[in-house]
Amino acid sequence: MRPGQAxxxxxxAWAAFALACLAVVFSKLxxxxxxxxxxxxxxxxxxxxxxDRAGDAPGSRLLFAIVTATEAATAxxxxxxxxxxxxxxxxxxxxxxxxxEAGLDDIPVFVWKYRYLLDDRALTPGGLREEITARLGDxxxxxxxxxxxxxxxxxxxxxxxxxxxxxxxxxxPPSFPVGEGFGSxxxxxxxxxxxxxxxxxxxxxxxxxxxxxxxxxDVGLEVFGMGVYGLGVQExxxxxxxxxxxxxxxxxxxxxxxxFRKWSWVGxxxxxxxxxxxxxxxxxxxxxGKVHGITIAFGITILGITVxxxxxxxxxxxATGLDRAIDNVMPSIAVGATSxxxxxxxxxxxxxxxxxxxxxxxxxxxxxxxxxxxxxxxxLPLPRGDAPQAVGAYADADGAGALRSPRLSYLPVAIAIxxxxxxxxxxxxxxxxxxxALTPIPAETLRRDHELRQATGAxxxxxxxxxxxxxxxxxxxxxxxxxAELQDARVRGIVERWMSPNxxxxxxxxxxxxAAELPSTELLANWLDEAVRDTPFAVQAFEPFMTxxxxxxxxxxxxxxxxxxxxAGVFESLLYEARGHWTAxxxxxxxxxxxxxxxWSSNATFLGNVHVVDLKVASExxxxxxxxxxSMVIGLAxxxxxxxxxxxxxxxxxALWIVATALAGLGLTIVALTVMTGPLSVFHFVALxxxxxxxxxxxxxxxxxxxxxxxxxxxxxxxxCVVSTSATFGVLAFSSIPVLGAIGTTITTGCLICWGLxxxxxx
Amino acid sequence: xxxxxxxxxxxxxxLPLPGDDVDAMxxxxxxxAMPGQEKLVFVEERQSPLFDEIVTVSGFLERLDDDTxxxxxxxxxxxxxxxxxxxxxxxxxxxARETAISRYPALAGLRSGLLGLIDRDAGALLRxxxxxxxxxxxxxxxxxxxxxxxIERQLNRLVVHGCDExxxxxxxxxxxxxxxxxxxxxPVSSGIE
Numbered sequence: 001m002r003p004g005q006a007x008x009x010x011x012x013a014w015a016a017f018a019l020a021c022l023a024v025v026f027s028k029l030x031x032x033x034x035x036x037x038x039x040x041x042x043x044x045x046x047x048x049x050x051x052d053r054a055g056d057a058p059g060s061r062l063l064f065a066i067v068t069a070t071e072a073a074t075a076x077x078x079x080x081x082x083x084x085x086x087x088x089x090x091x092x093x094x095x096x097x098x099x100x101e102a103g104l105d106d107i108p109v110f111v112w113k114y115r116y117l118l119d120d121r122a123l124t125p126g127g128l129r130e131e132i133t134a135r136l137g138d139x140x141x142x143x144x145x146x147x148x149x150x151x152x153x154x155x156x157x158x159x160x161x162x163x164x165x166x167x168x169x170x171x172x173p174p175s176f177p178v179g180e181g182f183g184s185x186x187x188x189x190x191x192x193x194x195x196x197x198x199x200x201x202x203x204x205x206x207x208x209x210x211x212x213x214x215x216x217x218d219v220g221l222e223v224f225g226m227g228v229y230g231l232g233v234q235e236x237x238x239x240x241x242x243x244x245x246x247x248x249x250x251x252x253x254x255x256x257x258x259x260f261r262k263w264s265w266v267g268x269x270x271x272x273x274x275x276x277x278x279x280x281x282x283x284x285x286x287x288x289g290k291v292h293g294i295t296i297a298f299g300i301t302i303l304g305i306t307v308x309x310x311x312x313x314x315x316x317x318x319a320t321g322l323d324r325a326i327d328n329v330m331p332s333i334a335v336g337a338t339s340x341x342x343x344x345x346x347x348x349x350x351x352x353x354x355x356x357x358x359x360x361x362x363x364x365x366x367x368x369x370x371x372x373x374x375x376x377x378x379x380l381p382l383p384r385g386d387a388p389q390a391v392g393a394y395a396d397a398d399g400a401g402a403l404r405s406p407r408l409s410y411l412p413v414a415i416a417i418x419x420x421x422x423x424x425x426x427x428x429x430x431x432x433x434x435x436x437a438l439t440p441i442p443a444e445t446l447r448r449d450h451e452l453r454q455a456t457g458a459x460x461x462x463x464x465x466x467x468x469x470x471x472x473x474x475x476x477x478x479x480x481x482x483x484a485e486l487q488d489a490r491v492r493g494i495v496e497r498w499m500s501p502n503x504x505x506x507x508x509x510x511x512x513x514x515a516a517e518l519p520s521t522e523l524l525a526n527w528l529d530e531a532v533r534d535t536p537f538a539v540q541a542f543e544p545f546m547t548x549x550x551x552x553x554x555x556x557x558x559x560x561x562x563x564x565x566x567x568a569g570v571f572e573s574l575l576y577e578a579r580g581h582w583t584a585x586x587x588x589x590x591x592x593x594x595x596x597x598x599x600w601s602s603n604a605t606f607l608g609n610v611h612v613v614d615l616k617v618a619s620e621x622x623x624x625x626x627x628x629x630x631s632m633v634i635g636l637a638x639x640x641x642x643x644x645x646x647x648x649x650x651x652x653x654x655a656l657w658i659v660a661t662a663l664a665g666l667g668l669t670i671v672a673l674t675v676m677t678g679p680l681s682v683f684h685f686v687a688l689x690x691x692x693x694x695x696x697x698x699x700x701x702x703x704x705x706x707x708x709x710x711x712x713x714x715x716x717x718x719x720x721c722v723v724s725t726s727a728t729f730g731v732l733a734f735s736s737i738p739v740l741g742a743i744g745t746t747i748t749t750g751c752l753i754c755w756g757l758x759x760x761x762x763x
Numbered sequence: 764x765x766x767x768x769x770x771x772x773x774x775x776x777x778l779p780l781p782g783d784d785v786d787a788m789x790x791x792x793x794x795x796a797m798p799g800q801e802k803l804v805f806v807e808e809r810q811s812p813l814f815d816e817i818v819t820v821s822g823f824l825e826r827l828d829d830d831t832x833x834x835x836x837x838x839x840x841x842x843x844x845x846x847x848x849x850x851x852x853x854x855x856x857x858x859a860r861e862t863a864i865s866r867y868p869a870l871a872g873l874r875s876g877l878l879g880l881i882d883r884d885a886g887a888l889l890r891x892x893x894x895x896x897x898x899x900x901x902x903x904x905x906x907x908x909x910x911x912x913x914i915e916r917q918l919n920r921l922v923v924h925g926c927d928e929x930x931x932x933x934x935x936x937x938x939x940x941x942x943x944x945x946x947x948x949x950p951v952s953s954g955i956e
Contacts, residue, residue, distance in 0.1 A: 073911060073913070076913070077911065077912065077913045080913060133840060134855065136839070136840050137836070137840050137842040137853075137855050139809075139811055139813060140809060140818070140820050140836055140839075140840065140842065141834075141836070141842055141844055141853065145939050145940075145941065146939070148811060148812055148813055151813060152812075152813065535839075535840075536814040536815060536816060536818045536839065537813055537814060537815070538813065538814060538815040541812060541813045541814075
């Protein structure tokens with residue numbers, strides 16, 4: 001085969017590969033914005049809960065809509081109007097205006113039908129007498145047909161009592177000052193979980209659309225809730241990723257053009273990167289199906305560094321010709337790319353599906369970009385005799401200017417040893433395990449969310465009690481035992497209120513007991529006769545009550561009944577099956593004394609699978625353990641890289657120097673970042689892998705045995721790589737998304753430090 | 764004095780009230796004998812599908828402070844209902860339960876109407892209700908329809924009946940058709956001249 005034919009064949013093969021990747025991406029890839037993808041593998045009930053319920057925690061389906069107006073009454077009235085308009089809207093399971101009167105006609109059918117099995121108060125002659133007397137006062141105070149109807153069938157107000165328990169909350173004022181006006185709250189529970197952003201978008205659109213139709217002047221609408229935050233995060237990621245990707249691309253193109261002075265070469269340098277991106281996307285489409293927005297934003301920026309490969313090759317090609325440049329540069333690129341891929345392989349095995357996606361994306365992307373640099377780039381019909389000239393400023397940075405002191409070459413080794421020592425001794429100072437520090441939701445919004453949840457009695461998302469059982473009924477029975485103990489904690493001021501799935505589905509034994517305790521028709525008639533004596537009530541008015549009590553003895557509540565009710569959403573989030581056992585959650589409402597709660601739980605008489613969880617602590621332990629695991633895996637990857645380097649270079653001292661350069665770069669970057677931004681997060685950690693890869697690359701190229709001319713070109717191409725990497729990630733460093741900001745700062749700092757060390761220590 | 768005379772004349776002789784309903788209400792209010800400090804003793808006769816017989820309820824209305832109206836039922840079961848600017852408090856047998864008054868628009872409307880009457884404050888009533896006045900030989904009828912749709916959804920109207928400077932009764936017309944009449948048994952004659 002002639003060279004021309006061979007090149008055409010290669011280009012055709014690469015084009016077919018690119019088309020195949022595109023086909024896979026467009027046919028299989030789905031986008032997701034569920035942050036739980038990035039949570040590591042969990043251990044223990046509390047961490048498991050964090051993972052299981054991330055994005056669908058109890059209360060996370062609630063949207064808080066504040067209608068604002070200049071007058072309190074207007075805000076209250078509009079809030080009621082808005083909630084009435086949304087009652088039958090498909091995206092919502094329940095909508096309630098806080099200012100709306102608790103309508104006696106609004107008791108859901110489920111609660112009304114099963115009220116005597118759901119009511120935790122026993123029906124007794126004395127209790128009935130007290131309730132009948134109380135009802136007389138109610139009727140005389142303000143009568144209404146709805147009240148009369150309720151009293152006839154439910155003089156003990158069992159239905160309203162169950163509703164009170166379901167609400168579990170204190171009373172929110174119908175309106176409250178907001179700025180110079182007033183706000184009134186509408187609470188809407190969405191059908192879709194918080195992480196289902198499509199469903200959340202529909203819910204938000206329905207809310208805003210109906211508010212718009214109120215068509216009132218000088219009023220406003222402010223919506224809070226996990227779903228809204230998720231949409232905000234998605235929008236921020238999209239805007240930031242778009243804006244910063246464009247800016248970074250422009251900067252890289254500018255750097256490349258400044259280096260090559262030929263658009264054809266600049267374009268050629270971009271093609272391996274593009275092929276790497278396509279292959280990375282196709283790989284996660286094949287392996288995972290769904291890709292997280294952060295993987296795309298993060299992965300594309302990380303893969304941006306693979307532009308270094310064509311830069312090295314083309315930079316050398318201009319001086320020595322392409323064939324010699326391939327011989328010269330490709331072994332180092334191959335070692336660098338394989339080392340980076342090994343590090344990402346380690347990351348892929350750490351147990352977080354989001355980071356595994358990122359690792360697979362980067363691993364495949366890096367390998368394909370390196371392969372394309374070797375086998376695709378040389379096949380392009382580039383004007384070979386017209387090699388680009390480097391810019392004068394870069395030309396000065398040649399090998400002649402480099403320090404040659406042998407003693408300085410040990411500098412990276414010394415720094416690496418010192419940094420490792422400090423790192424081991426001061427590990428807690430460098431790392432933050434606070435997941436919340438990573439959220440792109442503004443702190444003020446989170447504070448307001450917490451306030452609204454406390455004020456409306458919505459569950460606090462931080463504290464929860466977990467009960468585990470081998471069957472659903474066992475979990476429910478354990479919750480009932482525990483609830484008796486919780487009464488004691490309430491008396492001691494440790495908790496205020498709580499909500500458990502048992503309010504909607506008592507255990508089978510409790511249902512049987514309550515049904516058995518209901519009096520016979522004859523006995524109830526006697527109790528009623530006694531209760532209405534000395535009151536104007538007519539005993540026959542309570543016929544519906546007697547009928548309903550009798551019928552309740554034959555009833556049984558099943559999970560399916562609850563799932564057909566408007567409470568399906570809250571029930572599902574409080575009782576679920578995972579990994580072969582059932583988990584019931586007790587959510588705490590109002591003020592919680594967590595220290596007291598922990599002490600109470602350790603002294604309480606119940607034992608078994610009950611855990612009091614502070615989700616913040618759980619998230620910290622999850623991340624801390626994850627960091628330890630990542631450290632171990634990365635340590636193994638580093639050993640593999642060292643072996644690879646020794647095997648490839650056959651010189652232990654050079655391999656050691658290269659690894660020491662990378663480690664010293666990492667150590668100094670960690671110290672510099674800690675000084676600049678405070679303790680580092682798990683995303684800094686991932687970005688440090690890229691820094692390690694850069695350190696290896698710079699070390700490889702800087703220590704390459706070569707002629708003075710080759711060394712000069714090596715330093716130039718390394719410098720072009722450093723400038724383009726710093727420009728790209730410098731743009732990210734200013735991102736308002738903590739994840740992207742962390743990556744940008746880390747890689748920019750690390751890139752400059754590694755380059756400095758490699759340059760300083762090269763001999 | 765002149766207003767009182769005009770009202771008296773209107774009661775006695777079915778003379779047309781001068782001006783529109785607002786003026787008529789203002790005249791009634793200014794002539795009404797209703798010193799705010801005293802208790803207004805009332806009797807209500809209540810019928811209900813729950814009762815064997817008509818129940819007579821007795822008690823009194825009292826202004827507790829600038830914002831709070833108290834309705835006390837003494838017979839047949841003691842109950843005390845405080846209607847404040849923001850809260851409703853129901854007390855019975857030593858237990859008190861508080862809730863926001865805006866959850867009970869009918870009670871909020873009743874509070875505004877009764878406080879306006881006790882204060883003889885036509886302006887306060889006008890802020891909450893649209894008035895209309897009818898007169899006949901046996902007295903005058905002031906119909907107060909809530910301006911706010913939210914209140915009107917529960918409280919259809921209040922009808923205040925009186926003659927001369929004497930307040931005779933207040934009828935509470937709820938939106939579901941229930942009508943409760945509160946008759947005042949010790950109307951106070953003030954020294955209006």
